[in-house]
Each structure stands twice: as structure tokens, then as C-alpha cells.
Amino acid sequence: MSVMALDVEKIRKDFPILDIKMNGKPLVYLDSAATSQKPKKVIAAISKFYKRYNANIHRGVYQISVKATEEYEKSKKKVASFINSESFEEIVYTRNTTESINVVALGWGEQNIRKGDHILISEMEHHSNIIPWQILAKKKGAVLDYIKVDRKTAHLDEASIEDQLAKSPKLVSIAQCSNVLGTINDVKRIAGQAHKMGALVLADAAQSVPHMPVDVRDLDVDFFAFSGHKMLGPTGIGVLYAKRILLEQMPPVFGGGDMIRSVDFLDFTPNELPWKFEAGTSNIEGGIGLGVAIDYLKKYRMADIRKHETEITKYALERLGNANINVFGPDIKDTDSRTGVISFEVPGVHPHDVAAILDSEGVAIRAGHHCAMPLVVNVLGKTAVSRMSFYLYNNQNDIDVAIGALDKVRDKFRHSRG
Ligand SMILES: Cc1ncc(COP(=O)(O)O)c(C=O)c1O
Numbered sequence: 001m002s003v004m005a006l007d008v009e010k011i012r013k014d015f016p017i018l019d020i021k022m023n024g025k026p027l028v029y030l031d032s033a034a035t036s037q038k039p040k041k042v043i044a045a046i047s048k049f050y051k052r053y054n055a056n057i058h059r060g061v062y063q064i065s066v067k068a069t070e071e072y073e074k075s076k077k078k079v080a081s082f083i084n085s086e087s088f089e090e091i092v093y094t095r096n097t098t099e100s101i102n103v104v105a106l107g108w109g110e111q112n113i114r115k116g117d118h119i120l121i122s123e124m125e126h127h128s129n130i131i132p133w134q135i136l137a138k139k140k141g142a143v144l145d146y147i148k149v150d151r152k153t154a155h156l157d158e159a160s161i162e163d164q165l166a167k168s169p170k171l172v173s174i175a176q177c178s179n180v181l182g183t184i185n186d187v188k189r190i191a192g193q194a195h196k197m198g199a200l201v202l203a204d205a206a207q208s209v210p211h212m213p214v215d216v217r218d219l220d221v222d223f224f225a226f227s228g229h230k231m232l233g234p235t236g237i238g239v240l241y242a243k244r245i246l247l248e249q250m251p252p253v254f255g256g257g258d259m260i261r262s263v264d265f266l267d268f269t270p271n272e273l274p275w276k277f278e279a280g281t282s283n284i285e286g287g288i289g290l291g292v293a294i295d296y297l298k299k300y301r302m303a304d305i306r307k308h309e310t311e312i313t314k315y316a317l318e319r320l321g322n323a324n325i326n327v328f329g330p331d332i333k334d335t336d337s338r339t340g341v342i343s344f345e346v347p348g349v350h351p352h353d354v355a356a357i358l359d360s361e362g363v364a365i366r367a368g369h370h371c372a373m374p375l376v377v378n379v380l381g382k383t384a385v386s387r388m389s390f391y392l393y394n395n396q397n398d399i400d401v402a403i404g405a406l407d408k409v410r411d412k413f414r415h416s417r418g
Pocket of ligand 1: 096098099126177179
């Protein structure tokens with residue numbers, strides 16, 4: 001295999017955690033879908049904020065407060081340009097993808113969803129894109145529908161998309177990429193179909209923004225949610241993009257400082273966008289760190305990151321196939337519509353045992369339902385699956401070590417049975 005798209009060995013030097021040992025073995029980190037590791041530049045930017053200009057934003061006239069405000073606002077402009085939104089006023093900072101989706105459910109949903117309305121999601125959603133809609137539907141007497149997953153191809157079922165859209169849902173909310181199957185959904189096409197039926201569209205971009213070029217204007221989505229911590233940034237900072245007109249119409253979801261223009265004893269006037277949706281002191285270090293993470297990703301170009309991950313995924317799928325490991329998700333020939341997320345099972349071995357043995361070999365993978373219980377339990381028919389997921393810092397050696405550790409899993413269970 002040739003990994004030409006990126007200079008991974010150079011990239012790896014930027015991630016201090018990749019030098020540590022886990023259980024006495026060099027760390028092989030294969031859980032970036034849960035959270036990514038952080039490059040030195042992001043860590044340094046956070047540290048510099050606290051050492052050199054820690055102050056609250058939007059409140060002080062003194063120099064370090066002005067500097068903190070400038071750096072924080074600069075990060076919003078970087079986010080806006082990264083996803084090609086029209087302006088930073090369409091970029092609301094939240095804590096994470098989950099909070100971004102909840103803000104839509106609480107703000108737009110409260111105002112627009114009525115009894116009997118349909119909300120459409122899919123069977124492959126993360127809990128973060130299921131539960132806010134279950135809560136809203138229950139409260140409003142609305143109906144929550146699900147696009148089926150084609151059990152053979154691991155893609156959304158085309159007939160089901162059509163059938164469900166024929167019910168004229170008010171909102172379609174789907175993942176751009178599944179965190180279990182790795183499937184990439186054609187959000188642009190579905191958004192076009194949904195808009196024709198009068199629906200608004202939310203894309204859960206938690207697993208797409210970190211790994212591929214995205215363009216909210218080209219996708220023509222109305223809402224777009226993602227997390228900083230999955231794209232080399234710090235935890236506690238997430239993004240909600242929404243078209244300006246929608247943010248203007250939506251009522252603020254949280255009340256408090258910074259989200260108001262003026263207040264009297266009876267009422268308040270909300271602040272301008274995007275601050276209307278950001279109550280209280282912001283995650284200043286989070287915003288600044290996210291901006292630096294974006295600089296880093298841009299340096300390596302998202303198209304090349306995607307290419308590298310596709311190569312690594314193809315290699316891993318081949319090796320897993322040769323090792324007779326059952327893999328879930330799109331076929332190996334379909335890597336163009338698959339991200340670097342591979343869920344799998346070692347026949348006869350519980351996924352938690354697989355993860356524990358890999359841990360003893362220094363390999364960090366995830367096992368469980370991956371916060372997508374309806375998909376894992378009802379669609380895949382499993383209580384848990386193992387998952388490895390890749391990022392720009394993973395190399396062929398990481399896969400080789402993981403496959404070697406999976407051989408050990410096999411040996412151990414063969415002997416314990418025999
Ligand atoms: C597809 C998808 N949506 C939403 C989330 C939730 O992200 P967060 O925990 O950062 O809110 C995740 C996290 O794994 C995810 O993979």
C-alpha cells in the first residue's frame with residue numbers, strides 16, 4: 001500500500017500523546033471517532049491564552065480582554081470559512097454536536113413543530129440525533145419517522161427515503177456520516193429532495209467535518225452540527241451553523257449574560273447574531289483552540305486527509321477480511337462512500353473482551369453500542385460491536401499492530417475453549 005496523500009510520519013511528531021506507552025506498549029490510537037488527539041499547536045494556543053491574555057470577552061476595555069475577544073471572534077471567522085458559510089454570524093458556539101442539535105430542537109422545534117407534524121431521521125443516527133427529536137415529538141404530539149437502513153449495502157434505503165418524504169415532514173435530520181457503519185450519506189441530494197417537500201434539513205456532521213471537505217452552501221443544509229474535540233480541537237466547544245434567516249427567526253434558547261442587547265424589569269431585547277444564542281461566559285479557550293485546529297487541518301488540506309483515510313481504511317478492510325473478521329458497513333469496493341470508521345466482530349468473542357485484550361497490547365479501540373443503540377441492536381442485531389476509527393495521524397503500522405493483537409484475541413479464545 002502507498003500512503004502518499006500525507007506525510008504521516010511528520011504529522012505524528014506533532015501529537016505528543018502518540019509517544020506514550022499504554023500497558024508498556026507504544027500507543028496505537030484507533031478511537032478518533034470518539035475523540036481526536038490534539039496537536040502541539042492547539043495545546044500551546046490554549047496554554048498561551050491562560051498565560052498571556054486570560055480575560056473575559058465582550059466586557060473589558062482593557063488590552064488583554066480586547067485581545068481575548070479578538071482571538072475568540074477570529075476563530076468564528078475561521079469556522080465560517082472552513083465550512084463555507086456566508087458569515088461568522090451564522091456560527092453559534094455550543095458545547096458539542098449534541099448541544100447544537102438540542103438548540104435546534106428547543107429553538108426552531110418549539111416554535112415550528114405542532115401536533116401531527118412529522119419529523120424524519122434515520123435508523124443509523126447517534127443518540128444525539130434521536131433523543132432531542134423524541135423529546136420534542138412527545139411534547140408536541142408530533143410523529144418521529146425513520147428512514148430505513150438497507151441491511152445489505154449499509155446505505156440509507158432509497159425507497160424508504162421516498163416513502164418517508166412523501167409524508168411531508170417539517171424537518172429531516174440525518175448524519176452525514178455514520179459513527180458505526182462509516183457510511184457517507186448523500187446529504188446534498190437528500191436535502192434537495194427534502195426541500196422540494198417543504199422540509200428543513202439538519203445534517204449531523206460530527207463524523208464528516210473532521211474528515212472531508214464540507215461546504216454548507218453547496219450541501220444547502222439549513223442546520224449543521226459538529227464538535228471541536230473530534231477535529232483536533234479541545235473538548236467543550238461545538239458548532240451550530242444555521243442559515244441566517246432561521247437564526248433571526250428562532251427565539252434564544254438560553255437566557256443570561258451576553259445574549260441580550262438590553263433588559264428591563266419586564267423584558268429583554270436579544271443580542272445580534274450569533275451572540276443571541278450564547279448565554280453566559282463562553283468557552284474562550286475552546287473557541288481559540290478550535291481556530292488553531294482548523295489552521296492545522298487546512299495546512300494538510302481536507303481532500304488529502306480524506307484520501308489518506310480512504311487508503312488506510314481500504315488497507316484495514318483487506319487485512320480484516322483476510323483475518324476472517326466480520327465487518328459491518330459498506331463493502332470494501334465502496335470505500336468512496338465510507339469513512340475511516342470500521343465496526344467489526346471477532347466471531348465468538350464479546351466485543352468488550354476484544355477491546356480489553358487490544359488494550360493490553362497498547363491498542364485503543366471502542367466497544368459497545370457507540371451511542372447508536374437502535375442501529376446496533378435493532379438493525380445489526382447485536383448488543384455491542386468493536387470499532388476502530390482513523391485520522392490523519394494513523395499509519396499502516398497502526399493497522400498491522402491492531403491485526404496482530406486481534407490474532408492474539410483469537411489464540412486466547414481458541415485455547416480457553418479448547
Ligand atoms: C454521528 C455523531 N453524532 C453526534 C455525536 C455526538 O457528539 P458529541 O458527544 O461531541 O456531542 C457523535 C459522537 O460520537 C457522533 O458520532
